[in-house]
Structure formats: C-alpha cells, structure tokens
Amino acid sequence: MANLTSEQTRLTLGARGLGLTDVVAQALGAVGPVFGALTFLPLIAGGGGAGAGGAVPLSILFSAAAVFGVAWTLSRFARRLDTTGSVYDYISRSFGDRAGTAFGSLSYFATILGIATTPLIFGGYLEDFLASRFGLTAPWWLISLGFVVVVAVVLALGVSISTRAQLALTLLSMLTVIAFSVSVIVRGLAGGAVPAQAPFDVGSSTGGWLGVCWGLLYGLFIFSGFESAANLAEETPNPKRSVPRAMLITVGLVTTFHLLVAYATVVGFGLDGGEVARYPVPLLALAAPGSFGAAWLVDLLTVMVLLDIFALTVAICVGGSRGLFALARDGRLPAAFTKVSRTRNIPVLGVTVPVVWMAVVVIAVHVTGGLLSRAQEGSDQLAPEYMPVFSWLGGLQGLVTAITWGTVCLGALGWLRRRDSRRGYLVGAAGLGVLAGCGVLFASLYHAPASVYVALALVIAFLIFSVAQSTIQRRRGRFTVSAARLVDSEED
Numbered sequence: 001m002a003n004l005t006s007e008q009t010r011l012t013l014g015a016r017g018l019g020l021t022d023v024v025a026q027a028l029g030a031v032g033p034v035f036g037a038l039t040f041l042p043l044i045a046g047g048g049g050a051g052a053g054g055a056v057p058l059s060i061l062f063s064a065a066a067v068f069g070v071a072w073t074l075s076r077f078a079r080r081l082d083t084t085g086s087v088y089d090y091i092s093r094s095f096g097d098r099a100g101t102a103f104g105s106l107s108y109f110a111t112i113l114g115i116a117t118t119p120l121i122f123g124g125y126l127e128d129f130l131a132s133r134f135g136l137t138a139p140w141w142l143i144s145l146g147f148v149v150v151v152a153v154v155l156a157l158g159v160s161i162s163t164r165a166q167l168a169l170t171l172l173s174m175l176t177v178i179a180f181s182v183s184v185i186v187r188g189l190a191g192g193a194v195p196a197q198a199p200f201d202v203g204s205s206t207g208g209w210l211g212v213c214w215g216l217l218y219g220l221f222i223f224s225g226f227e228s229a230a231n232l233a234e235e236t237p238n239p240k241r242s243v244p245r246a247m248l249i250t251v252g253l254v255t256t257f258h259l260l261v262a263y264a265t266v267v268g269f270g271l272d273g274g275e276v277a278r279y280p281v282p283l284l285a286l287a288a289p290g291s292f293g294a295a296w297l298v299d300l301l302t303v304m305v306l307l308d309i310f311a312l313t314v315a316i317c318v319g320g321s322r323g324l325f326a327l328a329r330d331g332r333l334p335a336a337f338t339k340v341s342r343t344r345n346i347p348v349l350g351v352t353v354p355v356v357w358m359a360v361v362v363i364a365v366h367v368t369g370g371l372l373s374r375a376q377e378g379s380d381q382l383a384p385e386y387m388p389v390f391s392w393l394g395g396l397q398g399l400v401t402a403i404t405w406g407t408v409c410l411g412a413l414g415w416l417r418r419r420d421s422r423r424g425y426l427v428g429a430a431g432l433g434v435l436a437g438c439g440v441l442f443a444s445l446y447h448a449p450a451s452v453y454v455a456l457a458l459v460i461a462f463l464i465f466s467v468a469q470s471t472i473q474r475r476r477g478r479f480t481v482s483a484a485r486l487v488d489s490e491e492d
Contacts (some may be wrong), residue, residue, distance in 0.1 A: 018236045021228045022163040023246035029166030030225030030319050037261040038281045039121065039303055040222050040394070044215040044262075052215035056206035057262045059212045061200065063219030063221040064255040066134060068437030069429040070405045071126045071226060071251045076242030076420050079228050082239050082485040086230035087321075087408050088326060092482040094411025097476070100482060101332050102466035106406045106459065108323035115354050116361035116398035118313040119144040119151075120386035122306060123362070125281075129302050133295075140386060141366035145359060151313050152355045163318070168390030169311040173304035174257055175284070180301065184292045188267035200267045204310025206273060213439055220405075221398035224260060225312075226250040228319030235345070240487060263409030268292060280387075281305065294363065315360075321350030323424050331473070332479045357375040360469035367390050396455040399441075403459065406437020 044059055045051050052059035074090070083089040088104020123144030130136040154165060189196055198204050205211040229246040233239035261283065268286040269275045281286040286302050287293035325347040328337030337349045365371045365386055372388035409430040420426050446451065473479040 003321070018163070018232055018242075018244045018319050020236075021167065021330070023236055023242045024249055025163040025234050026232055026315055026318060027226045027229035027246050027250040028170050028253065029311045029315030030228040031141050031223060031250060032225065032308055032315070033170065033222075033257045034116070034177055034305055034308035035118075035121075035312050036222035037258050038283050040218045040278060041262060041265055041282055042277045043218040043391075043394070044222075045273040045282075046213030047267075051205075051207065051273065051277065052212045053206040054266050054269075054271030054276075055199060055202055055212055056215065056266050056273070056276065057199040057203070057259055058202060059215030059219050060255075060258050062212065063436075064251075064258070066432055067223040067226075067251055067255070068221065068248075069432030070409060070430040070438070071247045073409050073416075073426065073433055075247050076132070076416060076422070077408070077412065078233065078243040078247070079240050079432065080416065080419060080487055082202065082233055082408075082487055083482070085327065086227055086233075086323060086433075087404055088323060088328075089482050090408050091411055095331075096410075096480055097479065098467055098470040099331075101470050102328070102463045103404055103407050104323070105327060105332060105466050106400055106462055108320055108327065109462070110397050110400035111320045112324070114369055114393050115313065115316050115380070116358050116484070117390045117393045117397075117449050118309050118316075119147045119358045119362050120365065120390045122309045122313075123146050124384055124386045125302065125309075125344060127307060129299075133299060136198050139366075141383075141470055143411065144334050144362040144386075147310070148315075148355060148358045148362065151310070151358075152351075154314055155346065155355070156316055156344065156459070158346060163315075166311040166315050169307045173308040175313075176300060176304045177261060178257065180283070180287060180293070180297065181260050184264040184268045184286055188264070189293060192331065194267050194271055195241075198271055199263050204271050204273075205268075213442075216436070216439060217395070217398050217402070220402055221394065223251065223254060224401045225316065227321070228253065228315065231319040231322035236466055245406035266463040315353060320354055321347045324350040324353065330482055331478060334472075361389065362399045365418065367401050392451055395452060396458070399455055400459060402437045402441060406441075408439070408461050 001164065004131055024452045031070045041056060043051070044056050074087075077090045077093075081089055081093065084248050087106075087107050088100050089295060090100075092100025094100075120140075123140035123142075125142040126143050127138055130138050152228065184342065188194060200213055202209055207214065226247050229243050233243050237243045265276060266273070268291070269282065276282045284298055284301055284305075285296045289295055324333060324337050325340070327333045328335060328350075337347065340346065341348050370383075370385045370388055372392060374382040374385070374388055376383050409432075411435075412430040413424060417423050417430075445456065470479060
C-alpha cells in the first residue's frame with residue numbers, strides 16, 4: 001500500500017467520544033427491528049408470488065445463521081482496520097482499491113437510495129391510522145415531507161444525541177411488540193390447532209425449500225444495518241473492542257426478536273402464508289378486535305412501528321453519511337463531502353444528500369401517481385401510491401446487501417485469513433457468508449419478475465462504471481489509497 005496523503009491524515013470526524021452503548025444504538029437503530037419484522041414478513045411469506053409461506057421462522061433462522069457468519073467476519077475486519085469506511089475499506093484491503101471503490105460505492109449509494117423507503121411507508125401508515133381512528137384526512141406525502149424535516153433537525157443536533165434517541169425509541173418499540181407476540185404465541189398454541197414445531201418445518205412452506213430460500217432475499221435484508229457500527233469506528237476510543245461487540249450483540253438481539261415475532265405471526269394466522277402475505281403489517285391485523293387484541297392495542301403497536309421507522313431513518317443517515325465521508329476523503333467523491341461541522345461533528349453534505357433525496361422521492365412519487373405500476377396480481381384494486389417504489393427499493397437494497405456481504409466474506413478468505421489468529425473459525429464464518437450471498441442471488445433470480453432483473457442490471461452497470469472511472473483516475477494520477485488505519489496488534 002502506498003502512503004497516505006497529508007490531506008487524508010488530517011481529515012477525521014473529530015473526537016472519539018462515543019462508547020459501546022452509542023455504537024450498539026447506531027447498529028440496532030440502523031437495522032430497524034420492529035419496522036423490518038412487521039413490514040417485511042409479508043414479503044418473506046409470499047412476496048412476488050413465492051416465499052416461505054407458513055415457514056417464515058425457518059427462513060429467518062437460515063438468514064440469521066448466514067448473518068452471524070457475516071457479522072463475525074466483519075467483526076474480525078473491524079479488529080484489524082480502524083476506519084469509518086466499513087465495507088468499502090474491507091473490500092479495498094482484500095481486492096484492491098478499485099474493487100473497494102466499486103463495491104463500497106454501491107453499498108453506500110444503495111443505502112442512500114433505500115432510505116427513501118422510510119418516509120414513504122411512514123406517511124402511508126400514518127395517513128391510514130389517522131383516517132381509520134380519528135377520521136382525519138392528511139395526505140401521506142405531506143406527512144412524509146414533515147417526517148423528513150424532523151429527521152433533518154435531529155441529524156443536525158449531532159451524532160451523540162442521534163444515537164441516544166435511536167436507542168430509546170428502538171428499545172421501547174421492541175419491548176412492546178415482544179409483549180404482544182408472547183401473548184399471541186401462548187393463546188395461539190393453547191388450542192393445539194398449530195403444532196409448536198410446524199413454523200420450523202419446511203412442509204409449512206408452499207414452495208418447499210425453494211420458497212424458504214427465496215425468503216432469504218428479504219430475510220437477509222431485515223438484518224441489514226448492523227454493519228453500520230463500523231461507521232463510528234473513528235468516533236469511539238476503542239474501536240477494536242466496541243465495534244465487533246456492537247455487531248455481534250446487535251445480531252443476537254435482532255435474531256431473537258425476529259424469530260419471536262415471525263413465530264407469533266404464523267401461529268396467529270394458523271400457518272396460512274397467503275394470509276400473512278395479504279396484510280401490509282400482519283401483526284397489526286392480529287392485534288385487531290376479534291383476533292388477539294383490541295383497538296387500543298392496534299393504536300399502540302402502530303405508534304411503535306412509526307417510532308422505529310423514525311429511529312431507523314436517523315441511523316441509516318448517520319451511517320451513510322460516514323461512508324460518503326470516507327469515499328470523499330480517498331478522492332472517490334467530490335471533496336465537498338469531507339466537510340465536517342466541528343460544533344456538531346457531522347459530515348455536512350453527507351447528511352444533506354439523504355435528506356434531500358428522501359424529499360425528492362416523496363414529491364416524485366406523488367406527482368407521478370406512484371412512479372411505478374400500481375397494478376396488483378389477482379386484484380382489481382391499485383396499490384397505494386407509495387407502495388410500488390417502496391417494494392422495488394427494498395428489493396434492490398436486499399440484492400445489494402447480499403452481493404456486498406458475499407464479497408466481503410470472499411475477501412476475508414484471502415487478505416484477512418493470513419492475518420487473523422482464528423483462521424479456522426474465520427474460514428467457516430466467511431464461507432457461510434459467501435454461500436448465503438450465492439443462495440440469495442439464485443433464489444431471487446429464479447423465475448423472478450422483470451423488476452428484479454432490472455435491479456441486477458443496474459447493479460452490474462454501476463460496478464462496471466465505477467471500475468472504469470477508477471481506472472481513468474489512476475492513470476491520471478488522481479487515485480489515492482484507502483485511508484483505513486491498519487491495527488498491528490490483535491487482542492482476542
């Protein structure tokens with residue numbers, strides 16, 4: 001590796017004032033456990049006409065196993081590299097700076113694209129909630145724009161305030177959903193209509209093993225975000241310990257939560273995957289009067305979902321802004337992205353870009369009446385304005401997540417394996433991550449709708465363009481190496 005430039009050495013994100021709690025809060029908030037578990041369960045059960053059906057917990061269990069392999073691999077990288085660039089720097093060390101630029105840029109730009117899903121779904125949920133419970137008419141797009149403004153204000157207050165707000169909101173919403181899920185499980189199994197082991201039986205999936213594997217596309221996506229703990233590495237005093245621990249703690253908490261909620265959902269619907277897929281938020285349907293709940297419970301759970309969406313949005317903006325900062329510091333993006341507010345310790349343009357993007361998408365979706373086709377298979381009713389773009393961006397980010405994680409794990413088998421003290425464990429964990437990435441690609445492309453192939457074509461085109469641009473920059477002498485700092489000693 002060439003030496004770092006003086007400019008790279010000078011550019012940092014300020015004082016290392018964040019502790020383990022802040023890093024866990026960032027990772028947990030970026031996952032958005034309540035939002036993911038409630039919103040993406042229908043897609044795991046039967047999105048796109050395929051899915052895990054009544055075996056959603058089995059699909060999530062396989063997803064969790066793969067994610068643990070990825071998390072352990074990333075945690076070993078975090079012990080060796082002190083950087084806010086996360087996967088960008090990990091891939092750069094493994095495959096070279098041009099590959100790192102391509103896949104790192106893809107990861108962060110997909111994150112920025114995907115962040116637009118949160119104001120869309122927040123506005124849609126709150127519009128329906130206000131109309132059904134209070135008879136109030138509030139256009140979803142105006143609610144979404146107001147949501148973006150509040151997010152911008154919280155981000156402007158600084159990262160320490162952002163992470164603490166994320167943790168409080170996330171834990172409150174998780175505990176509320178856990179309490180209701182346990183109630184559904186106890187009452188749902190009491191009559192004996194659903195065998196206790198059935199949600200983990202492949203026979204409960206109408207698509208068999210292929211359906212379970214197809215569910216991994218969204219099953220992996222609901223874990224996406226834990227790796228953003230590494231984006232705070234330059235802002236915590238002991239990143240070698242805090243970042244790896246935060247990743248593994250987050251994955252453990254989220255796995256337990258997702259399995260509990262998924263199990264409660266399929267038990268509550270009697271293993272009917274079609275019914276699970278029919279509702280935008282199945283657990284809210286179970287909380288309705290006449291099922292397992294009451295009107296006040298629907299209200300409470302709806303508020304919890306909205307709070308978690310807010311925490312998720314703030315966390316993704318924080319993590320994404322750090323990734324853009326790292327890319328700009330190494331000359332991959334315009335230098336304007338390296339400007340940091342010294343009073344609030346935030347990358348100014350890195351935070352501004354996702355906020356502006358969210359507002360642009362909300363306005364574009366409303367003005368065009370949905371932007372994408374709103375037709376629904378087997379129904380004469382059109383989907384809500386915001387839903388087609390929400391689903392497509394979610395699928396795109398899930399695809400990019402699988403590709404990025406698989407690439408990082410593949411790289412770990414080379415560069416990191418030669419430097420790691422636990423080579424045997426690393427090979428097993430990284431190999432699991434590679435297999436998961438390949439499996440998701442196969443399952444997502446097999447008999448997939450055209451929209452999935454469009455997303456894949458965009459991903460490939462982006463990677464080719466990025467490598468070509470890096471090659472041109474290198475020939476012109478404008479391509480610097482990654483600023484990630486290699487940690488020589490390793491404490492296990």
